[in-house]
Amino acid sequence: MEATQSSRGSYAWQRILKGRDVLKRGARWRIGCRENVSVWNDAWLPSRDKPTMQSPMVEGFQEAKVRDLINLDSHKWESDLIKGLFTPQEAELILSIPLGQRRTKDKLIWPFVSLGNYTVKSAKMNLVQRKILTEGTCDHCRASPEIALHALWECPKLSMVWEENNQWCFRGNTSFTTFQALVQYVIDEGKGLEKFAMLVWAIWYRRNQVRVSQKEFPYNQIGPFAIQLLHDFVQVLPKRQLQSRRADGQHVQWQPPPVTKFKVNFDEAVFKEDKQAGLGVVIRNHQGQVIASLSENVVLPPSIEDVEALVAVRAVSFAAKLGVLSTVIEGDLEVVIKALKSEEESLSTFGHLISAAKLSMDGFSSLSFTHTRRQGINLAHSLDMLVVI
Incomplete structure (x- = not known):
């Protein structure tokens, strides 16, 4: 270098x-x-x-x-x-x-991909974009770079599409660093992945139609267009497949750990208007009894991944401090859980927090990490909602 x-x-x-x-x-x-x-x-x-x-x-x-x-x-x-x-x-x-409680190395990272490392794949994607696009700017607002997260979700021109339904109200108070993180959030929170996917497709379809054919395609038609497409799609699904898809959306319940272990659930709540985040940690035994809990209010970090990583650090250190050393730690953001389970160093923006959490793991006799939807950690979520009330 x-x-x-x-x-x-x-x-x-x-x-x-x-x-x-x-x-x-x-x-x-x-x-x-x-x-x-x-x-x-x-x-x-x-x-x-x-x-x-x-x-x-x-x-x-x-x-x-x-x-x-x-x-x-x-x-x-x-x-x-x-x-x-x-x-x-x-x-x-x-x-x-967010600052880690332990000293880790300052690290040069690439902030334009969720994992933080500049890869040949990301370089090729940039080259493809430059080849295809005369201008690397959003077709909607003509102001910001045309990255997937902006072009399909963040662009102010799309407010009419996403604010039409309260289902997407989190758009105004939850930040994401990548489009992949947004999709994962929609899945984890049970926000209606099929409808989300159809709206995203309709937004991109409108973009291509306007660019290629120069035809008018008003923003207020995107929502109804997507809903009709989803309706037509559901109508042609085999009955068995439809029942299976509905079963997948059923409520997720908290699962107890083995008799000899404890389960530590952690979650976050974001309050964008107040520029704050609530962190919640709950420790329960195999009978579901609450052994200990922690709640904390912090300045809102730059992304939802940063907030989740910060509360993950609190969960590990809290369990270690209490001597709960045979533990299953469970959270609802898969990218953070994967980073905690990985033996490789994370080059993401929250990698230093993951490193700090790993430094606290040495004293555990048994430690594992699992991913669940938010419904499975309701008590932890309730705690972090309370901290700013």
Whole structure:
């Protein structure tokens, strides 16, 4: 990453360096031990558009590192100092970054994919987009980049589509880093995957029709168009398959752990208007009796994955502190559960929190992780809803 240009370098080497420069401009520092990241010179803010500090540099803080903004005893941000040094917008961004309770390495990650690592596959996708699209901007608003999450969900022009039904009211108070995370949330929360999929398809169909044929396709027709398509689809399904699909949507109940173990459920609640999140952890025995519970209110992190990872750390450390060392830990966001189960280091934005959780696992005699829908952890969800009331 530190190689320099040379007039003697081959054409391939020059192209590699060009690609390296693109990678550097897009990569972002994930805050771990906070010792190696410059406050003013490095890209570390959780913003895709402006990850480097835009606030005027303050005299006496020119060489400041991110660690200088953190209370090393409490592992919390120095809120008053941050609000005094930076603009309100950047101070809010900084305070939203969740900090792990254990020291992990500062890590350079790629924030444009959910796993945080720049892959050949993601590079090819970008190239394909550049080849197909004359302009890499959204067809709806003509302002933001045409990534799947924006073009199918976040674009303000689509409010008429998604706000037509209260089923999608979480659009206004829940943030996602990728379209995959949004789909997983719809599945986990039982929000109606078939209807969601048909609406997404209809939005993309409208985009292609307007682009290719230049025909008018008003936004207020997308919803009825999708509903009719779904109705037609259901009508032609074999009766047995339809019954099976309905059975899949039945209520999910909490399942007790084996007799010799405890189950730790964790969940989060997001309150976007208040810029807060509630964290809830519940420990129960095989009879379903509550042994201990924890609830906490935190500044709202940048994404739902960050919030879920933060409460997962609390769940592991809470169980370890209480000596509940033969445990099944259960949550409802699959990407976080997979990261906790994986032996590989997570390069996602919440990877430092996963690393912190793994450092707390050594003392357990038996520890496993399972994924469930939110209905299976209602008590934990009730706790995190209560913290902001």
